[in-house]
Amino acid sequence: MKSLVFYGPGNVKIEDKEIPKIDENEVLVKVKAAGICGTDRHIYRGEAPARTQVILGHENAGEIIETGRQVRSLKKGDKVCIDPNIFCGQCYYCHRGEVHLCKELQAIGVTRNGGFAEYLVAPATNVYKVKENVSYKEMALVEPLACCLHGIDLAGIRPGDFVVILGAGAIGLILLQLALHSGASEVIVSEPNSKKRKLALKLGASKVFDPFNDNLEKEIKIIKREGADVVIEAVGNIHTFKQSIQLARKGGSVLLFGVPPKDKVIEINPFEIYKRELKLKGAYINPFVTDRAVRILESGMVNLKKLVTSQYTLEELPNVLDGNLDESNVKSLVIY
Numbered sequence: 001m002k003s004l005v006f007y008g009p010g011n012v013k014i015e016d017k018e019i020p021k022i023d024e025n026e027v028l029v030k031v032k033a034a035g036i037c038g039t040d041r042h043i044y045r046g047e048a049p050a051r052t053q054v055i056l057g058h059e060n061a062g063e064i065i066e067t068g069r070q071v072r073s074l075k076k077g078d079k080v081c082i083d084p085n086i087f088c089g090q091c092y093y094c095h096r097g098e099v100h101l102c103k104e105l106q107a108i109g110v111t112r113n114g115g116f117a118e119y120l121v122a123p124a125t126n127v128y129k130v131k132e133n134v135s136y137k138e139m140a141l142v143e144p145l146a147c148c149l150h151g152i153d154l155a156g157i158r159p160g161d162f163v164v165i166l167g168a169g170a171i172g173l174i175l176l177q178l179a180l181h182s183g184a185s186e187v188i189v190s191e192p193n194s195k196k197r198k199l200a201l202k203l204g205a206s207k208v209f210d211p212f213n214d215n216l217e218k219e220i221k222i223i224k225r226e227g228a229d230v231v232i233e234a235v236g237n238i239h240t241f242k243q244s245i246q247l248a249r250k251g252g253s254v255l256l257f258g259v260p261p262k263d264k265v266i267e268i269n270p271f272e273i274y275k276r277e278l279k280l281k282g283a284y285i286n287p288f289v290t291d292r293a294v295r296i297l298e299s300g301m302v303n304l305k306k307l308v309t310s311q312y313t314l315e316e317l318p319n320v321l322d323g324n325l326d327e328s329n330v331k332s333l334v335i336y
């Protein structure tokens, strides 16, 4: 089978590999669509860790070809998507039900072989069956959707809340739709790219702003003098992290969702956090939310189709990872 193998920063190769064997608790999946994620680019550039000689690709959808002897819930021919994160079940965090913080966390497409290949092996516990009416393209977005769902759960949006989202990439645009479904009466999106701003409006944003040309703080104050009930940072940029704290109202929540650079710091005035009683929250991956993400996908309540702006073959992937991203690109997939 054709696979994209990671040999270290800047070094990936398309190779022909044996179709992997499964053990009794695993399934073999023929990959139909796989999302190309910011994390894959970070790995390629050496900014995020991955095992060498691993097949990358952690946002996977496909069809079951074979099931292990002990697998009861899945069968050959099932349409499935895969939660890439595998926890140990034995450490302090797993025992506390915080499996995403597991000390021995493994991930398909990062520490074990992923979906940038024609076939992949996954533990049956990580595989979710999806109804026939959903396309593989949309199914490849279940993993980012699940991460966003975890973030929204933590953000604590209440019906009637005024929400500001910084960034309208795939993540920002999913968070926008989930915020509306959580009851936000108004969601404002800040995004420098005009195509993405237009898409945000189509997907339900009540207003959009360009952070480079509009004075966002002033504009937010015009809409609501007190500031936003909930601010979600979905860029991963230190300037937007700083800004997200400024935009929240007294007693408001700030969800830091974007992945910031590892070595950058921002200045925070602790007195502000105290006096304004701000709640700053991080959100990391997707514990126990994939099933709900699948239900959301099946119901059609979140539009994922509109987010897919480019599709590639596996052979094109080394160039895609090496090239610069088009600013108006929202989500790229590998289609098999």
Ligand SMILES: [Zn+2]
Residues within 6 Å of the ligand: 037, 038, 039, 058, 059, 143, 144
């Ligand atoms: Zn991802």
Ligand SMILES: [Zn+2]
Residues within 6 Å of the ligand: 087, 088, 089, 090, 091, 092, 093, 094, 101, 102, 103, 104, 105
């Ligand atoms: Zn653990």
